[in-house]
Amino acid sequence: MILLVVEHFGGRVSKSSYELVTCARQLGREGPIAGLVLGSSVAAVAGEIAFAVDQVLVADRPELAEYDSEIWAAAVAQIAREGEASTVLIGASRSGRDYSPRVAVKLDAPLLEDVISANGVGDRITAERYTYLARVTEKVEAQGTVVVTVKPGAFAATAPGRVAAEQFDVDLELPPRRVRVTGKTSEKSARVPLSEADVVVSGGRGVGSAENFTKLVEGLADEVGGAVGATRAIVDAGWRPYAEQVGQTGKTVQPKAYIAIGISGAVQHLSGMSKSKYIVAINKDAEAPIFKIADYALVGDVNQIVPAILEELRK
Amino acid sequence: MRVLTLVRQVLDAEESVRIKDGAVDLDGRKLVLDTMDEYGLEQALRIRESGAEVEVVAAAIGPARCQDVLRTALAMGADRAIHVETDTRLDVIAVSKVMAGIAAQEAVDLVLCGGQQADWDSQALGAAIAERMQWPQVTWTNALQLNGNELVGKHDVDEGSASFSLPLPAVITTQQGLNEPRYPTLPNIMKAKKKELRKDALEQYGATPLVKVIAESVQVKERLNKRLDTKDVHAAAAELVNLLRNEARVIA
Numbered sequence: 001m002i003l004l005v006v007e008h009f010g011g012r013v014s015k016s017s018y019e020l021v022t023c024a025r026q027l028g029r030e031g032p033i034a035g036l037v038l039g040s041s042v043a044a045v046a047g048e049i050a051f052a053v054d055q056v057l058v059a060d061r062p063e064l065a066e067y068d069s070e071i072w073a074a075a076v077a078q079i080a081r082e083g084e085a086s087t088v089l090i091g092a093s094r095s096g097r098d099y100s101p102r103v104a105v106k107l108d109a110p111l112l113e114d115v116i117s118a119n120g121v122g123d124r125i126t127a128e129r130y131t132y133l134a135r136v137t138e139k140v141e142a143q144g145t146v147v148v149t150v151k152p153g154a155f156a157a158t159a160p161g162r163v164a165a166e167q168f169d170v171d172l173e174l175p176p177r178r179v180r181v182t183g184k185t186s187e188k189s190a191r192v193p194l195s196e197a198d199v200v201v202s203g204g205r206g207v208g209s210a211e212n213f214t215k216l217v218e219g220l221a222d223e224v225g226g227a228v229g230a231t232r233a234i235v236d237a238g239w240r241p242y243a244e245q246v247g248q249t250g251k252t253v254q255p256k257a258y259i260a261i262g263i264s265g266a267v268q269h270l271s272g273m274s275k276s277k278y279i280v281a282i283n284k285d286a287e288a289p290i291f292k293i294a295d296y297a298l299v300g301d302v303n304q305i306v307p308a309i310l311e312e313l314r315k
Numbered sequence: 316m317r318v319l320t321l322v323r324q325v326l327d328a329e330e331s332v333r334i335k336d337g338a339v340d341l342d343g344r345k346l347v348l349d350t351m352d353e354y355g356l357e358q359a360l361r362i363r364e365s366g367a368e369v370e371v372v373a374a375a376i377g378p379a380r381c382q383d384v385l386r387t388a389l390a391m392g393a394d395r396a397i398h399v400e401t402d403t404r405l406d407v408i409a410v411s412k413v414m415a416g417i418a419a420q421e422a423v424d425l426v427l428c429g430g431q432q433a434d435w436d437s438q439a440l441g442a443a444i445a446e447r448m449q450w451p452q453v454t455w456t457n458a459l460q461l462n463g464n465e466l467v468g469k470h471d472v473d474e475g476s477a478s479f480s481l482p483l484p485a486v487i488t489t490q491q492g493l494n495e496p497r498y499p500t501l502p503n504i505m506k507a508k509k510k511e512l513r514k515d516a517l518e519q520y521g522a523t524p525l526v527k528v529i530a531e532s533v534q535v536k537e538r539l540n541k542r543l544d545t546k547d548v549h550a551a552a553a554e555l556v557n558l559l560r561n562e563a564r565v566i567a
Contacts, residue, residue, distance in 0.1 A: 009474075067473075069442060069452060094473045098454050101439035102446035104408050110525035111408050113437055126529065131436045135332050136339060138435075139529040178451040182467075183478040199565060224566050236492065243475055248431060249455075249490050257565035267328050271436075278563040279538065280555065295538050296558055300545035308552035313566075 001031045003085040004053070005038070005076055007093060008045040015196045016091040016150075018157035021052045023150050025158065028120040029086050036079055036170075038072065040065035046167055051160035056167040057083075061174075067095050068177050073102030075172050080107060085145065087125070092149040100149050110142035116154040133248055133271035152195045153254045185241075194227045194244065200255045202229030202246055202273070206262020206283055206302060210239040216306040217261055223313050229253065231269050247272035262302045265290030282306065316483070317370045318359040319418050320393070321428040321440070323349040324377060324384040328433055337530040339434075348384040350496075351429025354489035357496040359427055360392045362461050370394050374417050376410055378402050382512065389507035390499030396510070397421075401517040406526035407435070411443030413520040418448055424483045425466075430455045430490040441488035451481050457492035 002024045007014040017035070024033045032054035037046045039060065046058045057079060063071065072095070080088050080103070088103060090096040092114040104111035112118070115127040116137075124143045129151070131138045194200060201224070203217035213234070221228045230240040232247055246253055248268040258276035263269065265281075265288055273279070274293055281294035282305050291297045298305055326332065327345040334340060348356075356373065363369040373388035375381040376399040385396040399413055418426055426448075431438045438454065445452035457476075459468035466487065467480045499507070541558070545551045559566045 069445075069454075073446065094455065094471060097438045098442055098452075101408065101411070101441075101443035104439075105411065105443050105446040110406065111439055111443075112526065113407075113439055129436070131531070132326065132332050132339065132434055133328060133436065135533060136334075136531050137534050138531050141527045141529050142525055179453055179479055179481045181477050182480055184472075185475045185477070232491070241475070242471060249471075249492075257559065257563060275536070278559075278565055280559070291540075291542075293536075293538055295541060295563070296555055297540065297542045298545050298551055298555065299542070300548065300551075304548045305545065305551065308548040309555060312549070312552040312556045 001083040001085045002027060002029060002033045002087045002089065003076070003080050003083060004033065004035055004089040005091070005096070006035045006045065006049050007091045007096070008037070008039065008042065011044050013045055013048045014091070015157050016093065016152045017049060018052060019152065019155040020089045020091060020150055021158040022155040023118055024087070024089055026155075027087060027118055027125075029125070031086060034083060036076065038064050038075055047164070048160070050164040050167060051162070052158050053165055055165050057170045058167055059170050059172050061172070063174060066181065068179060069099045069102060070175050071177060072099040073106060074175050077103050077106035078172060079170060080145075087145070088147045090147070090149045092151050096149050100147055104147040107145055107147065109145045109147050112140060112142060112146060112148045114149055114151045116151050118148055118150075133267055134252070134274055135271070151252065191221065192225070192227050194229060194246070194251050194253055197227035197253070198256045199224050199226030199259070200229045200246070200253050200257070200273070200276070201226050201259045201261065202231070202263060203234065203261045204231040204263030204269075205233050206264070207234070208262070208303070212303070213239055216302060219310055220259065220261070220306060223310055229273075231263055260290050261306060263290055264288040265293070316367065316424040317372060317421060318362065318425045318427060319372050319374060319414075319421060319423040320352065320356045320359050320388070321414060321426070322352050322356060322373050322375050322384045322388045323429070323432060323434070324375065324381045325349045325432065325434040332533055334531060334533055337532065339531050346380065346383070348387050349429050349433050351431055351433065351490060353496040354491065354493045355427030355429060355487070356388055356391060356393065357494045358459055358489060360497075361494065365461070367461060372397065372421060372423065374399070374414065376401065376405065376413055385512055386507055387499060389510045389512070390504040391497055392503070394510065396512045397515060398512060399515045399517055399520065403517065404524065404528060405522060406524045407437045407439045408443055408526075409522040409524045411440055411447055412522040413517070414440070414444045415447035416520040418444065426486045428488055430488040438488075441486045445486040448484065448486070450484050450486055452486040452488070453479055453481060454488040455490050456487050457490055459487060459493060
């Protein structure tokens with residue numbers, strides 16, 4: 001069995017879960033694809049993913065209402081063992097990368113992190129992933145049972161089929177929660193999620209102020225139906241929420257178009273967006289590193305250029 | 316209490332990457348203490364300076380050259396250092412076995428390491444060590460305080476951030492924003508030369524790599540590098556919108 005852990009948010013299956021299905025189907029390993037749904041009141045999630053996998057395993061319990069590294073790892077490892085899973089696929093989200101190492105240790109299995117491809121031949125599996133702040137592509141190999149985290153956006157999302165797979169409730173032995181969450185700042189925006197957007201409009205220090213960010217970056221994002229991104233510097237400055245941060249310590253994105261406004265292009269930022277299909281850079285400093293990886297480069301004042309683009313789009 | 320901090324030696328992020336014979340070539344390049352690990356070391360020193368009776372132990376796994384980052388750690392203020400010397404490239408799950416071995420042997424209460432490695436882009440080490448020790452862990456921490464036997468702080472989660480508390484012993488991974496790491500002063504660099512730097516053999520930890528690296532390459536995506544004339548911003552805007560619509564086909 002190929003076990004994939006279904007990521008969901010607000011009662012809906014996340015796009016990344018359908019990307020895991022694609023990865024599972026292309027893997028070249030035998031056995032049914034089982035989707036494991038962990039959570040509380042997740043009947044809708046289980047019903048939804050049933051149209052994309054061969055079987056759905058559901059653990060619907062109040063203790064699973066909130067993510068915990070030890071609890072998730074225990075649940076996934078137990079199901080992987082019981083189902084003799086050859087492969088455990090987990091989305092490379094913050095939480096996925098937080099508990100997957102525990103699953104690998106529990107199963108005494110190799111961990112392939114944040115992969116962009118995965119191919120099984122016999123007992124072996126080869127995968128590619130980015131290293132050196134996404135500047136190097138590394139090809140790795142492992143064998144036997146493997147735990148794999150899959151980079152969001154690296155695989156196309158599988159479209160659900162017409163037949164719903166059977167659902168099974170699973171019993172779990174869960175450890176107690178030791179990390180107490182004492183507060184939470186959720187930063188969900190009304191726009192399309194960063195990691196799912198076709199167009200990302202992102203702003204850096206060159207935007208000038210929080211007010212200008214709203215006018216220029218959010219303005220352009222809304223005009224093209226895109227998501228809003230930001231650099232570390234301006235998140236630290238408190239202009240924007242952390243959820244919008246792109247780069248080494250934020251999110252990694254690879255949209256069809258990444259429009260960088262007033263971003264100079266520190267290597268840590270580039271590591272989060274350099275795989276975008278098209279990159280537009282608007283910056284007053286002609287020597288800014290961002291221009292080296294830009295498809296369309298506009299050197300000049302963002303306060304003049306971006307309003308002109310908005311005007312043009314509204315024509 | 317005793318705090319173990321892992322220090323890794325990595326290529327300076329500002330340096331370009333060079334490939335030789337299908338592998339990243341580090342010969343003659345500027346290598347530094349991974350900044351993500353530096354936050355962990357700095358935090359350990361601050362816990363000690365806040366009045367708690369703490370011994371700070373720095374550990375490194377890798378070739379002989381890794382001694383340099385251990386000397387840096389000692390100069391920053393670590394009390395002693397352990398170097399597990401090996402030329403074998405271990406994957407992160409194998410490294411966690413060595414680190415957990417050290418943590419157990421040294422009877423440490425807290426392990427600190429970076430949230431993401433600047434060379435292998437791995438985020439797994441902290442959690443893997445925690446699992447081997449059967450301890451809880453918190454990753455991507457940007458605020459941390461020790462209150463008696465409890466750690467409290469703040470860290471990044473899927474959609475935003477969360478504040479947390481957890482009991483010791485534990486593993487914490489660190490990131491930018493946690494603190495401003497200090498620079499070693501000249502007197503401290505001199506003093507560090509007299510501090511203990513123990514060498515252990517990899518064999519005593521029984522760790523073997525499970526992941527084999529076949530090749531490393533730099534794949535530079537060809538970019539169009541079209542520089543639009545911005546003398547007339549309206550003409551430039553019209554050209555950009557046209558290119559996005561008809562060449563890139565990314566907007567309607």
